[in-house]
Amino acid sequence: MIRIAVAGAGPYVEAAYAQAAGVAYMPLPAPESESPSDLLGRLNGASAPEVLVLDSREDPELCLSLAARFSAEHPDTVLLMIADDAETLGLRAMRAGVKDLVPADADDHQVEQALGSAVQLAEKLTARHAAAHDQEPTGRVITVVSPKGGAGKTTIATNLAVACAVAVPHSTVIVDLDLQFGDVATALNLTPEHFLPDVLQSAASGDTIALKTRLTLHETGLYVVPAPESPAAGDSITSGQISQLLQLLSREFDYVVVDTSPGISDHTLGALDQTTDPLLLTTLSVPGVSGLRKVVDTLSVLQMFTGNYHVVVNFADTSHGVTRKDVNETLGVAVETSIPVSKAAPASLNVGVPLMQAGTRDPLVKALAPLASSLLPDGVDLDRRGRLRERRRTSR
Structure with a gap:
């Protein structure tokens, strides 16, 4: 199962993502540092999720820094970011490894589409890894x-x-x-x-x-x-x-x-x-x-x-x-x-x-x-x- 973690989402946003993700949903608190290990420490020893959504509205700069670190240390995780102003963050977010920016006011259908695309990409990455492991060096x-x-x-x-x-x-x-x-x-x-x-x-x-x-x-x-x-x-x-x-x-x-x-x-x-x-x-x-x-x-x-x-x-x-x-x-x-x-x-x-x-x-x-x-x-x-x-x- 592709796991979808959402970090720091407010009540309304959290409800939309929880409904779209279903049993794959994993809530995380808002990040407090740019270190991925600090955030992943809240998963009680579980590995990094296949999809991670960062709500950047409270602290866009911290989330961009965290995304860049996360992309480097866990490049097999698909990153999404919730933003008030997607146009302003767009290029910087892409450079940080974010695959998609989702507007904070996105409706349920837009959220489902964004998560669906992320899950498809995560499934492809997982399949590639499995195929690579099957081939002996x-x-x-x-x-x-x-x-x-x-x-x-x-x-x-x-x-x-x-x-x-x-x-x-x-x-x-x-x-x-x-x-x-x-x-x-x-x-x-x-x-x-x-x-x-x-x-x-x-x-x-x-x-x-x-x-x-x-x-x-x-x-x-x-x-x-x-x-x-x-x-x-x-x-x-x-x-x-x-x-x-x-x-x-x-x-x-x-x-x-x-x-x-x-x-x-x-x-x-x-x-x-x-x-x-x-x-x-x-x-x-x-x-x-x-x-x-x-x-x-x-x-x-x-x-x-x-x-x-x-x-x-x-x-x-x-x-x-x-x-x-x-x-x-x-x-x-x-x-x-x-x-x-x-x-x-x-x-x-x-x-x-x-x-x-x-x-x-x-x-x-x-x-x-x-x-x-x-x-x-x-x-x-x-x-x-x-x-x-x-x-x-x-x-x-």
């Missing part, structure tokens, strides 16, 4: 995790993603999950029109066509989901939204590469919950290796440490007293890839051309090529310059 999700900053996560993630995209055309998407300071777009020399919050809205609707139109296409054929445009824009993003996005992307792409912020945030855990291949990155330093051991222990406790893990040591300079053997013994798992210091890597970041794209002879490319090849289909292999050695088949 087939793509590999490779999440790059490091306990410390400065380990080269973005360099590794972008080069690995480019390698997969070049080897298997139209197969790969990279998601920048460093919500505050992500720079995947910069590392790829991109100027995006859409960012992670925009993509999440499309993902919530289950509309894969709309989702793909909001991805940024790199010249190598790699699809990109850039980090939020500003740190504040990522504040309302939840780990559940990230998990849902990765589920959908892994149904559409063979490879989903995820760049994360340092440490293990809730958003990173949301990504790891959908990850098939955790890529655990460290440097040859005591703090880095010690921190990665804590990551391994945490993932093991949470049962997120899959058998397809990859331990990668970047800046593998043993002159500072820490060796690959030390890393193996400390982690209790074997290092798969050691990447020597690359003099060309900083310049490649500055110009936005990953070394795997340039096809140059470089220690980073030589070390990453076998790792990328291990992810690719049988018969698809990269040489030490990151170039395709042989391709017997392409992506699905």
Whole structure:
């Protein structure tokens, strides 16, 4: 059943909506803040309603702010707004995610029509979600995790993603999950029109066509989901939204590469919950290796440490007293890839051309090529310059 919640309605308006909604009607008090959780807390633990009607007559600005937050955090809820002056609020309400404005003096028939249209839209969204859940993900999700900053996560993630995209055309998407300071777009020399919050809205609707139109296409054929445009824009993003996005992307792409912020945030855990291949990155330093051991222990406790893990040591300079053997013994798992210091890597970041794209002879490319090849289909292999050695088949 599609549930219809009406927040803050006066007696006359409430009666009209209660009659039109019937048993699906859920009364809510007037909102007191722009936080959706404050309003939903009145539902005694129930999930967000499929249709939410906000009576904006008492405080239009608060309702607009609440609608914008609600649309971002619960994009699968259809929002309506009751207004005294629909023309004045019209454009601002639509930008906040409101699907329809209903005049405060609407008669019973108009109310029934507005709720009927909202219910039809909510049913379509529900059906899309059900269909999406019936389809099992087939793509590999490779999440790059490091306990410390400065380990080269973005360099590794972008080069690995480019390698997969070049080897298997139209197969790969990279998601920048460093919500505050992500720079995947910069590392790829991109100027995006859409960012992670925009993509999440499309993902919530289950509309894969709309989702793909909001991805940024790199010249190598790699699809990109850039980090939020500003740190504040990522504040309302939840780990559940990230998990849902990765589920959908892994149904559409063979490879989903995820760049994360340092440490293990809730958003990173949301990504790891959908990850098939955790890529655990460290440097040859005591703090880095010690921190990665804590990551391994945490993932093991949470049962997120899959058998397809990859331990990668970047800046593998043993002159500072820490060796690959030390890393193996400390982690209790074997290092798969050691990447020597690359003099060309900083310049490649500055110009936005990953070394795997340039096809140059470089220690980073030589070390990453076998790792990328291990992810690719049988018969698809990269040489030490990151170039395709042989391709017997392409992506699905």
